[in-house]
Every structure is written in structure tokens, then in C-alpha cells.
Amino acid sequence: MLINATSPRIAILCRAFASNFIKMGIFCEMNLFKPSDGAYHPGQVVSGKIKYAVDEPMEFDKITTSLKGNGYVIIRVRHGNNRRNRTYRSNEVYVDRDIIIQDTKVEVPVGCYEIDFSFTLPMELPSSLNIRTFYGRYNITCRIIYYIRIKFERPGFFAFNKHFKKEITVISGGVPKLSREPVIYGDTKKVMSICSCKTSNINIKATILNSVIPLGGKIILNYEVENKSNVLVKSVETKLVEIHTFKAAGYSNVKIEKDIPDTDCKTSAVNCGDTQRMPVEINVLSDIHSLANATIVLRDYFVRIVVQLPIPHINAVLDVPVQIGAIDSESTAGAAFQPISDDNVPSIDPPPSYWEAMGETKKEDDDITDDENDNDKGK
Numbered sequence: 001m002l003i004n005a006t007s008p009r010i011a012i013l014c015r016a017f018a019s020n021f022i023k024m025g026i027f028c029e030m031n032l033f034k035p036s037d038g039a040y041h042p043g044q045v046v047s048g049k050i051k052y053a054v055d056e057p058m059e060f061d062k063i064t065t066s067l068k069g070n071g072y073v074i075i076r077v078r079h080g081n082n083r084r085n086r087t088y089r090s091n092e093v094y095v096d097r098d099i100i101i102q103d104t105k106v107e108v109p110v111g112c113y114e115i116d117f118s119f120t121l122p123m124e125l126p127s128s129l130n131i132r133t134f135y136g137r138y139n140i141t142c143r144i145i146y147y148i149r150i151k152f153e154r155p156g157f158f159a160f161n162k163h164f165k166k167e168i169t170v171i172s173g174g175v176p177k178l179s180r181e182p183v184i185y186g187d188t189k190k191v192m193s194i195c196s197c198k199t200s201n202i203n204i205k206a207t208i209l210n211s212v213i214p215l216g217g218k219i220i221l222n223y224e225v226e227n228k229s230n231v232l233v234k235s236v237e238t239k240l241v242e243i244h245t246f247k248a249a250g251y252s253n254v255k256i257e258k259d260i261p262d263t264d265c266k267t268s269a270v271n272c273g274d275t276q277r278m279p280v281e282i283n284v285l286s287d288i289h290s291l292a293n294a295t296i297v298l299r300d301y302f303v304r305i306v307v308q309l310p311i312p313h314i315n316a317v318l319d320v321p322v323q324i325g326a327i328d329s330e331s332t333a334g335a336a337f338q339p340i341s342d343d344n345v346p347s348i349d350p351p352p353s354y355w356e357a358m359g360e361t362k363k364e365d366d367d368i369t370d371d372e373n374d375n376d377k378g379k
Contacts, residue, residue: 025055026152028164039169040146042125046168047118050150054108062153063102067119069095069170071126071144073296075248078137088248090296094125095146105155117148125172126294131244135256140246142297146170171215173325174292178211189316191229191309200229202307204318213324216286221320223305226275231313233270237306238280239263241319242288245298260288260301270307289325 032048040046046067072091079085097119129144149165186205208221219240227233240263246254263282270276282303291299301324307316 026052026058026162027055028052028150030148030150030164030166032148032166032168034168039128039171040121041170042121042123042172045118045120046148047116048148050115050117050148050164051112052115052150052164053112054110057107057109059105059107059155060102060152061105061155062100062151064151064153065099065101065115065117066149066151067095067097067121067146068149068165069093069125069144069146071129071142071294071296073142073246073248074140075246075251075254076139077251078139086251088251090247090249092295094144094294095122115150119148121170124174124293125170126297127172127289127291128169129291129297129299131297133256135254138254140254140256142244142246144294144297171289171325172291172293173215173289173323176212176323177292178321178323180210180212182207182209183211185318185320187316187318189307191231191313200231202227202229202231202233202309202316204305204307204316206303206305206318206320208303208320208322211320211322213284213322215284215289215325217284217324219282219284219303219322220280221303222277222279223318224275224277225270225305225307227270227272230272231309232272233276234308234310235269236267236276236278237304237308238265238282239304239306240282240284241302241304243300243302245300247296247298284324290323 029051030048031051032046034040035044050065070091070093072089074087074089077086077088099117099119101115125146126144128146129142131140131142133140145167146169147165147167149163151161151163153161184205184207186203189202189204191200191202203226204223205226206221206223208219210220213219223236223238225233225236240260242258242260244256246256248254265280267276267278280303288301289299290301291297301322302319303322305318305320309315
């Protein structure tokens with residue numbers, strides 16, 4: 001249907017729309033009082049100051065500051081044979097807290113204004129995450145984001161609400177789920193000799209001293225490979241493996257594995273009838289940590305012991321689970337959950353970005369949305 005742009009009514013509406021759009025003179029700067037490492041942990045206080053200015057008298061129905069945390073996963077599945085590609089997605093909310101600064105219609109004069117905010121993070125949260133990857137026929141996008149937001153609601157049909165947000169980084173180890181005492185893992189692989197119908201075995205045993213590893217800590221274990229077969233073991237390899245499990249509604253779980261660089265080690269061969277015993281120590285980088293408390297994604301770690309066999313035999317593999325970055329609720333909770341106060345501010349944010357200063361929330365991709373309508377909260 002064509003619209004007559006010369007219609008007097010249409011012209012009036014267009015002028016009103018353009019006037020409100022151009023005169024949206026709100027400018028905002030957000031400063032956070034951050035921990036020294038720049039990341040927040042569950043239970044900590046997120047506080048700071050919001051400074052905003054208006055360059056002309058402006059009416060507001062409501063002003064709200066918020067702490068938001070949500071996640072989403074999108075799995076795009078590529079099909080062959082001229083079949084249509086499919087997309088599956090899920091999202092969830094981890095924290096949604098509002099503080100209403102103003103709840104009545106008020107005309108704000110030209111000037112600069114300042115608001116203090118303070119929110120306490122819940123005790124159980126997943127860590128911040130930003131993954132985009134191609135894996136086989138899958139194109140996967142997964143984000144877990146947290147941010148402080150201020151929202152200005154304006155009266156009138158053509159008056160747009162305005163919101164500004166600043167992301168924060170959250171690192172959460174979760175509750176320790178593995179043992180902190182020595183644990184023994186083992187497996188036996190049956191090996192069929194080519195020259196004999198007799199079945200022989202290769203036994204793998206690993207003892208890990210502590211399965212819960214702090215950030216930047218060290219994994220210590222001892223393994224034993226007993227070659228009770230007629231097949232030469234070429235070598236034994238150990239390495240740290242990271243596994244992401246993505247879960248989207250309507251589709252089966254997708255697991256992606258990758259080896260952590262600089263954690264692999266190979267030994268010499270194990271002759272028939274011999275036993276190899278070796279200690280293993282793996283230093284864990286501080287940016288490696290398990291991810292729990294989310295439904296859409298998990299991140300787990302294993303020390304993988306690979307007994308390498310000659311073709312046509314299949315290698316024997318033993319995975320030893322570890323939980324990295326878990327918080328000790330008894331001995332380290334006080335240090336990990338120490339609130340940040342104005343009296344002891346480790347660092348303050350740099351000047352605002354262009355998008356914040358100019359009154360814009362930058363949309364990094366089409367899949368990131370903000371809840372412009374608070375009535376839709378929780379949907």
C-alpha cells in the first residue's frame with residue numbers, strides 16, 4: 001500500500017517524529033569501582049557512579065538503574081542433500097535487579113546529574129562467556145553477559161526510551177563437586193593379537209591428589225600403564241582437555257573438545273610385559289576455569305591419558321576429571337566474596353566509550369537484545 005507523503009496529517013506526524021528523534025539530548029557516563037583484577041566474583045558488590053546530562057529541559061516518567069545477567073546459545077545446523085538448514089536456540093536469566101530512581105513524571109532542567117548505585121551479585125552464577133565457533137556442520141554462538149544499565153522512560157507516543165549499559169566480567173568457580181582427597185581412576189583395554197587368538201590387556205591407573213584446582217594452580221597426578229599384551233605401546237601422552245557442551249531447545253547436545261596448548265607430554269615406548277610409572281604436573285593458566293551454574297552451556301576439563309598403539313589397534317584412553325577455579329566455601333569464602341566499598345576502591349573505569357558518551361547502547365551482534373519493555377521481564 002502506498003502512502004501519500006503530501007498528506008497534511010502524515011506531514012505533521014513525520015515532523016513530530018523527527019523532532020523527538022533529533023532532540024534526544026541525553027548523555028551518560030558510567031564509572032565502576034572494580035576489583036584489582038577487573039573481574040567480579042559471586043557475592044561481591046558491584047558499585048559505582050552514573051553521571052548524566054541533558055542539554056534541554058526534558059520530561060521523564062521513570063528512571064531505573066539495573067543489574068542484568070543473561071545468556072543465550074544459538075546452534076545453526078547445516079544439512080546436506082538440499083535440506084534446509086535449521087536454527088535452534090535457548091536463553092536464560094541469571095540476575096535481574098532494579099532500583100527505581102524516579103517513578104513520577106518530572107521535568108528535568110538542563111544540567112548534569114549523578115547517581116550512586118550498588119548491587120550484590122548472587123552466590124551462584126556462571127562466568128562471563130563469549131564464544132563463536134564453527135565445528136563440523138555446526139555454527140555456534142554462545143554468550144553469557146552481565147551489565148549495569150540505566151533506563152530513561154519518556155512520556156508521549158513518539159518519545160523513545162533511552163538506555164545505557166556497561167558490561168562487567170564475572171568469574172565463578174561454583175561449588176566444588178569433585179573430591180579434594182586422592183582419587184584413583186582406572187581402565188582396562190583388551191588387545192587382540194594378530195598372530196594369536198589369545199586376548200591380552202593393557203591396564204591404565206591414575207591417582208590424582210586433588211581434583212579441585214584453584215585459578216592458576218597446579219594439577220598433580222601419577223599414572224601407571226601396565227602392558228600385559230603382545231603389542232608394543234608406542235608412547236603414552238598426557239594433556240589437559242577442555243570440553244564445551246552446548247544445549248539448545250529442540251536439539252541434542254553438541255560437544256566440542258580442544259586440547260589446551262602447552263600442557264601435553266609424551267613418554268617413551270612401553271615394551272610387552274613392562275610397566276611404566278610416571279608423575280604428571282600441569283600448570284594451569286589463570287584464565288582457564290570450569291563453567292557451571294548454566295543450563296545452556298557447560299565447560300569441563302579432563303587430564304587425558306592416551307596409550308598410543310600401532311595400527312590397526314585403537315588407542316586406549318583414560319580421562320581424569322578436574323574442576324578448575326572452584327571456590328572453597330569454608331577456607332576462602334571470606335577472601336573471594338569480600339565486598340568492594342567506596343573506602344577501598346582498587347580501580348576506576350577509564351573515560352566512557354563513544355557509544356556511552358553519545359547516548360547509545362552498541363549492539364555487537366543481532367543476537368544480543370536488551371529488555372526495552374520491562375513488562376516482558378522473565379519471558
